Amino acid sequence: MLDRLQNRDCPVCGAPEGRARPFLSASLDPARIGALSFASRKAPEYMSFRLVRCQTCETVFAAEAPEAEALAAAYREAGYDSAEEARYAACTYARALARHLGPAQGRGAALEIGAGTGIFLDELLALGFSEVVGIEPSHEAVAAAPAPLRPHLRVGVFEPGLCRPGSQSLVCCFQTLEHVPDPRGLTREAYALLRPGGLIAFVTHDYRAPVNRLLGRRSPIVDIEHMQLFCRASLHRLLGEAGFEEIRIGTIRNRYPLRYWLRLLPLPGPLKPAALAAAEALGLGRRSVGLNVGNLLGVARKPG
Numbered sequence: 001m002l003d004r005l006q007n008r009d010c011p012v013c014g015a016p017e018g019r020a021r022p023f024l025s026a027s028l029d030p031a032r033i034g035a036l037s038f039a040s041r042k043a044p045e046y047m048s049f050r051l052v053r054c055q056t057c058e059t060v061f062a063a064e065a066p067e068a069e070a071l072a073a074a075y076r077e078a079g080y081d082s083a084e085e086a087r088y089a090a091c092t093y094a095r096a097l098a099r100h101l102g103p104a105q106g107r108g109a110a111l112e113i114g115a116g117t118g119i120f121l122d123e124l125l126a127l128g129f130s131e132v133v134g135i136e137p138s139h140e141a142v143a144a145a146p147a148p149l150r151p152h153l154r155v156g157v158f159e160p161g162l163c164r165p166g167s168q169s170l171v172c173c174f175q176t177l178e179h180v181p182d183p184r185g186l187t188r189e190a191y192a193l194l195r196p197g198g199l200i201a202f203v204t205h206d207y208r209a210p211v212n213r214l215l216g217r218r219s220p221i222v223d224i225e226h227m228q229l230f231c232r233a234s235l236h237r238l239l240g241e242a243g244f245e246e247i248r249i250g251t252i253r254n255r256y257p258l259r260y261w262l263r264l265l266p267l268p269g270p271l272k273p274a275a276l277a278a279a280e281a282l283g284l285g286r287r288s289v290g291l292n293v294g295n296l297l298g299v300a301r302k303p304g
């Protein structure tokens with residue numbers, strides 16, 4: 001898939017790549033590109049395509065990337081991991097999203113793009129949505145979905161015609177927008193599927209967040225799977241250009257068990273196992289802790 005890379009213009013505003021500034025040079029090792037390279041929440045590999053930053057809308061994007069079909073094939077075959085972490089992430093997103101929803105009555109249909117094992121669909125049902133559907137390209141993720149959620153999942157990539165135009169009250173896409181070849185096309189199609197007054201919700205990394213600026217190339221956002229990276233300005237632009245109004249973009253605090261945060265910590269040598277053992281001995285390993293790790297929640301409304 002690295003043999004046939006396509007040149008890309010800015011995937012948010014369409015400005016030509018030639019007018020973008022360098023952001024990060026390419027770092028690719030074909031020998032290390034395995035099935036897990038295209039899975040969520042894997043261990044960081046620090047590989048990336050050549051990244052540039054658009055001077056018009058501030059989106060960071062891969063200037064050369066695999067064709068859409070090659071990407072779709074990679075995600076079809078992708079492994080997935082860490083059901084427990086997905087559960088915590090879903091809980092974080094549900095709490096953050098709930099603040100933007102109206103009264104529980106008549107919430108209608110909701111669609112999730114990049115649904116993984118369907119964990120968030122469970123949260124959508126709990127929030128009162130009557131009809132929920134998740135689209136997910138990885139067969140393995142869908143096969144691992146809890147039995148009650150499997151009927152709500154469709155295997156594939158998000159494409160026009162998935163639902164009736166104007167039929168959805170909510171479209172969400174969490175930690176997936178970085179992975180798709182055409183985020184502008186996805187946002188416009190989501191707009192078409194929403195009913196007037198319906199909401200769109202995106203969760204993305206924020207490349208401008210202090211933690212990501214501090215870590216630089218060692219940040220988990222630097223990844224071969226990321227075709228683009230957002231900040232507040234570029235996410236706002238993406239939603240505004242598709243026609244959305246009442247655009248609200250804020251940071252979210254991710255809640256995970258302490259043992260998950262400790263595993264991510266760049267501690268030297270025996271310190272990490274020692275810290276993990278101490279946390280478990282004190283009964284704190286399962287205690288959930290909220291941290292701002294540089295994620296954005298963008299919520300916007302289709303005009304009524």
Ligand SMILES: [Zn+2]
Binds near residue numbers: 010013015056058059
């Ligand atoms: Zn741009």
